[in-house]
Amino acid sequence: MVTVTRKIVKIDEEKCNGCGKCVTPCAEGAIQLVDGKAKVVRDELCDGAGFCLGVCPTGALTIEEREAAPFDPEAAHEEQAARGVQTITESCFRCGNKETDAVLFPCRYKGSSQWVCVRCLPPLIHG
Numbered sequence: 697m698v699t700v701t702r703k704i705v706k707i708d709e710e711k712c713n714g715c716g717k718c719v720t721p722c723a724e725g726a727i728q729l730v731d732g733k734a735k736v737v738r739d740e741l742c743d744g745a746g747f748c749l750g751v752c753p754t755g756a757l758t759i760e761e762r763e764a765a766p767f768d769p770e771a772a773h774e775e776q777a778a779r780g781v782q783t784i785t786e787s788c789f790r791c792g793n794k795e796t797d798a799v800l801f802p803c804r805y806k807g808s809s810q811w812v813c814v815r816c817l818p819p820l821i822h823g
């Protein structure tokens with residue numbers, strides 16, 4: 697198998713609590729819950745962009761640089777098609793607004809990763 701040195705998501709199993717919040721932001725389908733822990737199931741599905749990092753409440757996700765199969769966009773597309781849409785409905789940590797009713801942004805707040813809605817974001821920024 698051809699490998700390259702590149703950035704890819706690393707998951708600290710000790711820190712992972714299996715909440716599954718990182719599964720939805722991974723558009724490529726690289727992260728799945730296996731036996732209650734998040735796993736990068738196939739290196740070629742992870743593009744290393746790190747959109748999953750901001751949603752992890754425990755800091756289990758980081759980006760590392762290592763030898764891995766190159767990112768394969770076609771394989772990611774096939775994986776998405778095979779798995780179908782998988783979503784976990786998120787809600788604003790301040791008011792409970794669900795992502796089905798409001799735009800939510802990932803943010804870091806008091807040392808943890810949270811989702812916040814557009815209405816609650818300005819008070820966080822301006823106090």
Ligand code: SF4
Binds near residue numbers: 712733
């Ligand atoms: S968001 Fe973090 S704690 Fe939750 S499943 Fe993913 S890696 Fe584990």
